[in-house]
Amino acid sequence: MREFLKLRRVVMILIAAGFVAWCAYSLQWDWLANPKYQWMMLRGLWQTIWMLVVTMVIGFALAIPIGFAQAAGPRWLAWPARVFCSVIRGTPLLMQIWLLYYGIGSLFPSIPWIRDSAMWPILRQAWPYAVLALSLSVAGYEGEVLRGAFKSVAHGQLEAARAMGMPRFTIFRRIWLPQAIQRVLPTIGGETILQLKATPLISTITIMEIYDVAGRVRRDTLVIYEPLLLLALTYMIITGVIVLLFKWFESRFPSKVA
Amino acid sequence: MTCPPPAELSSLTLLGFGDCGWGATLLWGFGNSLLIALGAYFLGFCIGVAGAFGKLYGGPVTKDLLAVYTTIVRAVPELVLILILYYAVPALLNQVLIGMGYERINLPQFITGVIVLAVVQGAYQIEVLRGSILAVPQGQIEAARAMGMSPVLLARRITLPLMTANAIPGLGNLWLNATKDTALLAVIGFTELTKATFQASATTKAFFTFYGAAMALYLLISLISILLFGRLEKTARRGQREQRG
Secondary structure, three states, X not given: OOOOOOXXXXXXXHHHHHHHHHHHHXXXXXXXXXXXXXXXXXXXXXXXXXXHHHHHHHXXXXXXXXXXXXXXXXXXXXXXXXXXXXXXXXXXXXXXXXXXXXXXXHHHHHOHHHHHOOOHHXXXXXXXXXXXXXXXXXXXXXXXXXXXXXXXXXXXXXXXXXXXXXXXXHHHXXXXXXXHHHHHHHHHHHHHHHHHHHHHXXXXXXXXXXXXXXXXXXXXXXXXXXXXXXXXXXXXXXXXXXXXXXXXXXHOOOOOOO | OOOOOHHHOOHHHHHOOOOOOOHHHHHHHHHHHHHHHHHHHHHHHHHHHHHHHHHHHOOHHHHHHHHHHHHXXXXXXXXXXXXXHHHHHHHHHHHHHXXXXXXXXXXXXXXXXXXXXXHHHHHHHHHHHHHHHXXXXXXXXXXXXXXXXXXXXXXXXXXXXXXXXXHHHHHHXXXXXXXXXXXXXXXXXXXXXXXHHXXXXXXXXXXXXXXXXXXXXXXXXXXXXXXXXHHHHHHHOOOOOOOOO
8 A cells, every 4th residue: 555655646646636626616517416317327327237237148158159169069060150250350349230220120120020020019129239239249259269268178178078978968068168168257357348348339229328328418418528527437437346346256266277 | 313212223233333333432431441540550559669668667657647548548438438539639739729829720530530549549559569578588688788778779679579479469459459440430420431331221221232341341351451460470470489388
């Protein structure tokens, strides 16, 4: 602590505090008192976090078969998985989101049995496309990481399991998958932060998450910087929470990988 | 110029350069994307080299300031940063210009885009370059210092050539990020490839034709870049012993 609080750091912290105080006093924050915006901000925050958690879970679940197919699958499975990863990683996420929402979303109304199905009220909304696009993105990036992880599991382990007479699925479940996941655990924290930073893109397809809320406040009140500064601060706080959560999470797992 | 309704045109006509085709628009957007990516990447590289040396060898205040810069930029979504900087950079520039007694100028959108993306790129490049400088064997640098080399000569002859091989994979990834980040400028209304694709497909309703073509263009850049960076790394690693685990 004393190492951290040297004189120059104290000066810097004072300057930062001065900047925050200046922001608080000379910029325009009266819109914060409006309950309409408070409610919108809470809902936006919930939307962002919900989207983040759901797409990370779905994306990771998809990444396991994609990574495994590339690492150990037959050619006709490995090849499509590799193409999928290259396309997802090689094109902008914004474009993928727009392709799904505007492209596929405009295709559905022209197919009668989809229009008449019970799914239609859901498919008419924007969030299924956002969930799909963001999940596929995680699946592409994390699938590539898992490919390496599956490949790096020691051969002796698998041979030993086979020698014990384990069925193939049991080998996968008990030996191969746990060791691969243990290897990618450190990357999941970083991936979650990247995913958080990708969530504002879905505001372009009319989903009201915090980036969109900031945009609405700016359009309503004609205040330029203040909502953006608060938005940046919010993202920094969420990033900090994610970092702390994963630090705690990783400390609960044995990190030694042979 | 009268065109038949887009539904009656084939994909080839739509993507072509004729009166009814959108090929020129797409290609114009593609060129814009590439130019912005190149500009932002090289400006970011300058920030990165200066920042990496600053972070390693700079004074304590420089180090702290750079740490604040890289932390903030990497914790806030690019889109938010782009939006903030998009308003802040021209405003700040005009304040400075007016303060110095010049007239205010309108910064071209292209230049603003390059600067904004370079600020984002710079933060990531600092971290990549810092890591690769740290991977240069300490003995080499000490030996150069013992020979009495000045810091600039040392950087030019020893550190930079030796760190290149370590830095190339990271820099390659950042270049791919730079090409993909240009798509974010579509949100603030800049006509690059993604925006051009959006306009073309919204007008003609031929979503899959245009998005397919644009994705192929992005993939083409990334495949060529991967190839080039692989070759670059091989050149940079010539003379090094091959390491196999």
